[in-house]
Each structure stands twice: as structure tokens, then as C-alpha cells.
Amino acid sequence: MQVTYYPGCSLEGTAIDYAASIGAVAGLLDLTLTELEDWNCCGATAAHSVSHQLSLALPARNLALAENAGRDVVVPCALCFNRLKAADKALKGPAGEQLGIAYQGDLKIWDLLDYLTQEPLLAALAQKVVRPLTGLRAVSYYGCLVARPPAVTDKPDCENPRNMERLLTVLGAEPLDWSFKTDCCGAGLALPRPDLIDTLVERLYERALQAGAECFVVSCQMCQANLDLPQERISKKFGKDYYLPVLYFTELMGLALGHPDVKKWLRGHLTDPRPLLERKGLI
């Protein structure tokens, strides 16, 4: 299998651990990720907040490049996925002509989790599990933008996605049900209004603990950073002692498939998942 891969800016920076685990897992699944040549930033929340023009023009260039490359595009970042999808829809309307970008609109854009949890891939994955994640109690946290709004993302199950739970079950972990899997963590406001993050994320910690979780599993690096980095600060502020590692689903795939680099990825986290995984006898 071969797809075009659009990593997005943060996978070259703060989320290099996510990028590394994605590359490793793709290798184990015989999936060739061919990075989109010369890709640019999607504009993220900033563009759609303050420049409608750039919020279309920036992703549109990527779409035109990807269409030329001729394969489905797979996107690991929720925000990039959302912006590429939004531009894909908009370019098929009057905005397309106005931007003057040559784009036919025949491109299939996937978010990475959806791509990797297609039924045949899950079945193949089940055969490759060498270290089942037995006893690992986790809540799936999808965040906002891979799911919403469905008119952009084409996901009818946006209020209650289940594919991460299906994946975790295949990996042998224990996915827990909770009502906050697509609630917003506010990542876009993390720098200008960290006080708001504290309120939003503390609520997620509490709900995850109520569900009996020992960790979060995420498919978005903004969610990962926003739940992982301020854990100490939020603990102090609320007089609690939170310890909830925030793992990428690809890290857990790598762990269950026995990839040798897992510990290297885990070192990138601020809330160190290694004590939890050691306690569970998984590393």
C-alpha cells in the first residue's frame, strides 16, 4: 500500500515523537508513506480565525500538489485534516475559481486513525500483535477537528466515534466508555489564554479518572501537548496529583507490535508514561 503523507508543521517540531511512531508503525504494516513534496502549512486555527482568504489559499496549494501525486492523502494532524477537508469542499464551489488554483476535487483525504482502522487493516494488525496491552485501562480522546463538523469531515459518527476503541481492543487494551471523547481541550488557546486550558483540561482529567482510566489515548498532537504539558501546572492549581499519561495510538500500536523504539518515543512526553507501562509489565 502506498499513500501520500501530509505530516503538517508540528510533526517536524513538537510532535516528532508522534512522527517517529507513525513511521515505525507504517513500516510494520507494509504501508508506504510518501511525503507530499513541497507541502506548506495549512494555516490552522489562525488562518480561519483572522484571514478567510489564507484559510483556503494555503491548504488549496497542498490539495493541488496532492492531486498531482495521484494517491489518497493521509493526514496525522486533526487540524491539518480539517483544514484540507474544508478547502476541498470550498474549492468545489465558487471559491475555487476565485483562488485560481487548478484542483479537480478527486482527492480522497483520510485522517490517519481512520485509515489505519479500516477493517482489513485491523484484521491484519490482530495477527501481528506480539505483546497484548493486557490490563491497560484507557479512555480514547479524539478531540474536535477530526470529527467536526461532519459537513466538512464526512463523519456521520462524529458525536460518538468508536474506531480508536476498536483498535485498542485489537491491541489487547481495555478501552473505557466515557462521554468526553470529543469534548474540546482548547489547544488553540493554550498560549494566549492558558487559564482557559486549565479549566477545560482539568475537567477532562476528572472525567477520565471517574471512568477509571489510567491514561489517555489520542490521535491529535495538539490534544497530546495540551493534556500532557500542563499536567503539573494544573495539578498545582487544583491541589491534585494528576498522573495521566497521554499516549498516541501509534505509540501503543508500536508497543503491541513489539517495535524496538517505543521507549525512545515515550521519552518525549512530559508526563512520563514509562512508570505506568512498567507497572503493567508492558515495557
Next chain:
Amino acid sequence: MNMVDDSMRPLEPSTALQERLATALPVSVAACFQCKKCSSGCPLTFAMDLLPDQVIRLALLGLEEQLLGSRTIWVCSSCETCTTRCPNGIDIAGTMDWLKEEALRRGYASQPGVARFHQTFLETVRLGGGRLSEPLLLGLYQLKSGETLKKITSGAIIAELRLGWQLARRGRLVPKLPRRLKGAGEIKEMFAKAKERG
């Protein structure tokens, strides 16, 4: 004698705003039947001065000043829950975005920090030639925030620097020279066009 004080001045609705919004967004704010589903599901109401349903109502009435000067449009995190759940298909988060852009154009700044963050983000992409350098964004945002001195005196800067160091140590915050993209010219032009229109 005029007995009508300011608080009793009759409302003067105007359709100008809803007409402008209708040219930008697929469904008119006039479709709102005030079910308040948007506000019920919004995770950020605790930080808002207007609830999302009130934003739509004020847009319908054309009360631009209250909207453009509101905190709500900036603390909205664009999570799209409201847009997803509106039974009448109003793009509420899209309305917030439209209002943000209009607020900047007209010099309103109820949350200057948030606006500055978005602008600095785009400026960083432009300076980097098409991709975002996170260390550069953090540096520029810090410089432009005008709060560095306050952070130094309050000690907040220590926590921030510590976090930066923790990330850098893990290889997650490493300044690199921007990669020169083949499409650098195209991207430069995009930013120039957007500025023209802005």
C-alpha cells in the same frame, strides 16, 4: 422634558449585518429558532460574555458593536460543536470567525492576546517561507505580547522557560533554519493578496 435615558432607548434593528453574513456563509442567521442547543453544548461558555445563541440573535438584529467588541468571538475555540449541532444548519463557529476578521478590520480588540497570537502565527508562516517554525512562533509571540516584563516580575517566565527547556531537551523544540520551498514565491503572493483584501 425628555424622560428617556440611554438604557431605555429603543432598539434599532438593522438587517445590514445578516445580509453581509449571508453572502459569506451558507445558511442565514435568520434560520435560528432559539433552541439554544449551541450554547448548551459549548465548552467555553464559562469564559464568554455573550452565549453563542445570543451572538446569533444579535447578528440577526444587526447589533454590530456589541458583537465586534465581545469577548465571546475570541474565546471561542473553534471546536465546531455548535455548528455540528445546530438543527437549522447555521455555521455558528463560522459566524464567530467572520466576526473576528471584521473586528480586526475595524479596530476592535476585546482579547488582544488571542488576536495577536493568530496574527503572529500567520506572520511566522510567512517569514518561514510556508511552514511554521514553532520556536520562532513562541519567540515572536513573546516579544509581541508586551508582557515579558510583567512575566519576569511575577515569576511566570520561569515556568515558561522551564517548559521550553523540557521540550528542547526532548528534541521537541529545536530552532532550525526554514526550509526553502519550491513554492516560496507562490506562498509569498498568497500572503500579499490576503493583505490586500484584509
